[in-house]
Amino acid sequence: MLDEEGFKELPSSDCLQAVDATWLVLNVLTNGCSTTDAQPVGVTKIAKSVIAPLAEHNVSVLMLSTYQTDYILVREQDLSVVIHTLAPEFNIYQEVNGELIHVMHEEASNGFLKPKQVSLTVHPVQSPQNRFCILSLNPDSLPAIATTLIDVLFYSNSSSREPASNNQDLESIRFFAISLIEGYISIVMDTETQKMFPRDLLLTSSSGELWRMVRIGGQPLGFDECGIVAQISEPLADADISAYYISTFNFDHALVPEEDISKVIQVLQKRQESGR
Structure with missing residues (x-):
């Protein structure tokens, strides 16, 4: 994921595959303030109020x-539907020239609403055995880890293994995610990869919590289907389990506290068996 200006700077290449849509970023603020100075609220905290209504429409x-907050990306062509759906519950603001301008409910036309989704595809979930860390980094420290970062991204010999026969468990998989948003850096890596980095530079919560992952989708998901995030976030919200969620080009990934992984698998298996 990168912004439009960054995309324009990429050289043309037959190896580069891009989604044929422009996406806009929604950031849920608490009491009018961003959560950039706190731990992420987690996708489950906005499951009922934001993600589920959008899936229904x-x-x-x-x-x-990210380490600091959570972002929802919607296609630009769906903006009127998003505003109409969320305006009854939220004050919606659009950033214009660095200022937040209130968007009136009436500016979203009912004529652009899509029919409500009747049923959602329930995708299989798999749980790799890795343990993961959610970390942050002071941007000034980025040059100190640049060599290690390049090694992990481009030269690591780690590789994914085949899924176990029960299709619920994976052996350790290679997963490394780094984001740079408004100067804030977030990194997700497994505990083995973390050993390659200087521990004094990577910031984590005081509890040093470890996370396990569930990966959604037995094959690449695509971008037209709705309700994939809701499939995970709603049952976890009902079970009061926090989650750190990352959509990628092929699959979706939810990280949950390590001590909750057994309960998470049970909850999601039950959801899958019910087909809802």
Whole structure:
């Protein structure tokens, strides 16, 4: 994921595959303030109020959790539907020249609403055995880890293994995610990869919590289907389990506290068996 200006700077290449849509970023603020100075609220905290209503109105979303906050990406063409759907519950603001301008409910036309989604595809979930860390980094420290970062991104010999026969468990998989948003850096890596980095530079919560992952989708998901994030976030919200969620080009990933992984698998298996 990168902004439009960054995309324009990319050289043309037959190896580069891009989604044929422009996406806009929604950031949920608490009491009018961003959560950039706190731990992420987690996708489950906005499951009922934001993600589920958008799924019901057939709006496809991508989700990106960071160390500081959570972002929902929606296609630009769906903006009127998003505003109409969320305006009854939220004050919606659009950033214009660095200022937040209130968007009136009446500016969203009912004529652009899509029909409500009747049923959602329930995708399989798999749980790799890795343990993961959610970390942050002071931008001034980025040059100190640049060599290690390049090694991990481009020269690591780690590789994914084949899924176990029960299709619920994976052996350790290679997963490394780094985001740079408004100067804030977030990194997700497994505990083995973390050993390659200087521990005094990577910031984490005081509890040093470890996370396990559930990966959604037995094959690449695409971008037209809606309700994928809701499939995970709603049952976890009902079970009061926090999650850190990352949508990627092929699959979606939810990280949950390590001590909750057994309960998470049970909850999601039950959801899958019910087909809802």
